[in-house]
Amino acid sequence: DQQVKQNSPSLSVQEGRISILNCDYTNSMFDYFLWYKKYPAEGPTFLISISSIKDKNEDGRFTVFLNKSAKHLSLHIVPSQPGDSAVYFCAASSNYGQNFVFGPGTRLSVLP
């Protein structure tokens, strides 16, 4: 039972362009969402979060959009840089930040 889905296992983007990573969830109780980036042989690194009371949160090159009615969120990276190449995980929680359920991840490759 996949409560958090990332339907694109991989994505390739040209340097300088926008990267859009998508995440869908099924549990309507989820109210807090995070995006993590993971390099090989390292732990996940927090990127950005959003709570269900918002529909957008921005931090530098990273913006997360939340569409609660569609149970969908997306991470936009603008402009994309080669150093952004990593696996990106969407994570969701109910009770505002208790235990998180992770999606399967999307591997982003930013081509120079």
Add this chain to the structure above:
Amino acid sequence: EPEVTQTPSHQVTQMGQEVILRCVPISNHLYFYWYRQILGQKVEFLVSFYNNEISEKSEIFDDQFSVERPDGSNFTLKIRSTKLEDSAMYFCASKNSVNTGELFFGEGSRLTVL
């Protein structure tokens, strides 16, 4: 910058052996977690720990698993009798508040069960 540290980075063990994975969470954090990632699969929640007791655990966290905070700094995951399917990357994480706030992850301990 404070970080979560984990040891060992890689452990190879024989099936049936006991394994202890160690974590030092960020010092002012109060909530501690273990997650694991089997190769090629998603990151899965195992257990959360607060105030010296388990606050939540997943179906994966059966009687073979236990956690402990033996002193003020370490947080350990013990697997009593390892199975082949326990081979995975185990991540420790911590955070300082119960609501909101991101989890800070360690770099992981790779467990290989032969």
